[in-house]
Amino acid sequence: MLFRTALRSVAPRALPRVQPTRSFLTSLPRRSDHQEPLLQGPGGKTGEVPTDFDQATGLERFELLHKLKGEEAFSLEPLEVPRLGTLSDPIMVFSLDNERIVGCTGFPVDSHDTILFPVGKDKPVRCPECGCAYKVDFQGVEHDDHHH
Structure with missing residues (x-):
């Protein structure tokens, strides 16, 4: 019994604590990010039902913003083909x-x-x-x- 008490007091000092020497991240953090702003709405406010404009993102928001300006976001007109395209002049x-x-x-x-x-x-x-x-x-x- 005396032997076990002695081991308990010595054991924590005998094992060194291992500290991690490097981060386990495999990718580098981005320091500068020069991107176009996200097409994201402000989101819904607390206690209100959000509108399409509030929660639209991406291409849907792009299209909504153009419709507010009175413009078409995408060309929906058919392609004019005034001649038969050839391999040398398509x-x-x-x-x-x-x-x-x-x-x-x-x-x-x-x-x-x-x-x-x-x-x-x-x-x-x-x-x-x-x-x-x-x-x-x-x-x-x-x-x-x-x-x-």
């Missing part, structure tokens, strides 16, 4: 992304059902029905890496 399609989905109705317009297909900025793509060629006219930021 119909250019405005886009803020590297790729866009095009709906071709043929040349002359409405000569076949709408066919949807992806078009990129690198090379023209032909419609499988009428052969009209389309290519993206890229107007966005070249290395915009915050998309999926």
